[in-house]
Amino acid sequence: MLLAVLIANSEGNILVERFNGVPGEERLHWRSFLVKLGADNLKGVKNEELLVACHKSVYIVYTVLGHVSIYLVGKDEYDELALSEAIFVVTSAIKDVCGKPPTERLFLDKYGRICLCLDEIVWKGLLENTDKDRIKRLIRLKPPTDF
Numbered sequence: 426m427l428l429a430v431l432i433a434n435s436e437g438n439i440l441v442e443r444f445n446g447v448p449g450e451e452r453l454h455w456r457s458f459l460v461k462l463g464a465d466n467l468k469g470v471k472n473e474e475l476l477v478a479c480h481k482s483v484y485i486v487y488t489v490l491g492h493v494s495i496y497l498v499g500k501d502e503y504d505e506l507a508l509s510e511a512i513f514v515v516t517s518a519i520k521d522v523c524g525k526p527p528t529e530r531l532f533l534d535k536y537g538r539i540c541l542c543l544d545e546i547v548w549k550g551l552l553e554n555t556d557k558d559r560i561k562r563l564i565r566l567k568p569p570t571d572f
Contacts, residue, residue, distance in 0.1 A: 426445060426499065426501055426503060426550040426551070427445060427498070427499045427511065427547055427550050427551065427552060428444065428445055428446060428447050428483060428498040428499055428500060428503075429442065429447060429455055429459075429497070429498040430443040430497055430498075430515065431443075431495075431496040431498075433459075433463065433493065433494045434492060434494075434529045434532075435493070435494070435529070437463065437464055439456060439460070440493065440533070441536075441539065441540060442456070443543055443547060445547070445549060445550030455498065458480065459485070459496045462487065462496075463494045463496065466487075467488075467489050467494055470488070470489050471489075472488075472489060472490055472491065472526055473488055473489075473490060473516055474488060475487075475488050477505045477508075477509075479505075482500065483499065483500040484498070484499050484500065484503065484504050484505045484508055485497070485498050485508075486508035486509050486511075486512050487512075488516065490516050490520070490526050490527065491523075491526030491527040491528055491531075492526075492527065492528045492529045492532070493519075493527060493529065493532055495516060497511055497515070499511075503552075507552070510552075511546075511552050511555075514546055514552070514560075515542075515543070515546060517557060518539075518542040518543075518560055519532075519539055519542070521557065521560075521561065522538045522539055522542060523535050523539075538564055541563075542564055545560050545563045545564060
């Protein structure tokens with residue numbers, strides 16, 4: 426299961442979070458843990474360079490894209506390999522929406538469309554859509570033509 430998708434700015438403030446199957450009382454722990462993990466390890470990392478961690482039998486893949494940090498947390502079938510594929514879909518979708526790796530301002534300007542993308546990519550803890558063109562169609566609220 427894909428437990429969490431978090432996106433934070435360069436200061437560690439969370440801009441978007443999606444938790445699946447994580448109890449409310451554990452979410453604060455995950456927020457602070459991921460932000461600290463990023464603060465410790467993401468300095469000097471190139472855009473879209475993937476970093477991997479393991480914590481409490483879950484996998485974490487995280488990266489920097491422009492001025493935002495993206496974290497994916499998974500367990501069971503969502504190991505580091507599956508998460509690296511999922512984070513590629515998320516970063517591609519954000520770049521498509523923003524037109525380039527985003528600054529924090531550009532990210533916040535496109536916040537609604539980015540949230541729509543995340544909702545189409547991850548559904549109830551599962552990687553739902555990975556096709557770039559399909560995601561673009563779905564966030565434009567046009568029906569898919571491949572049925």
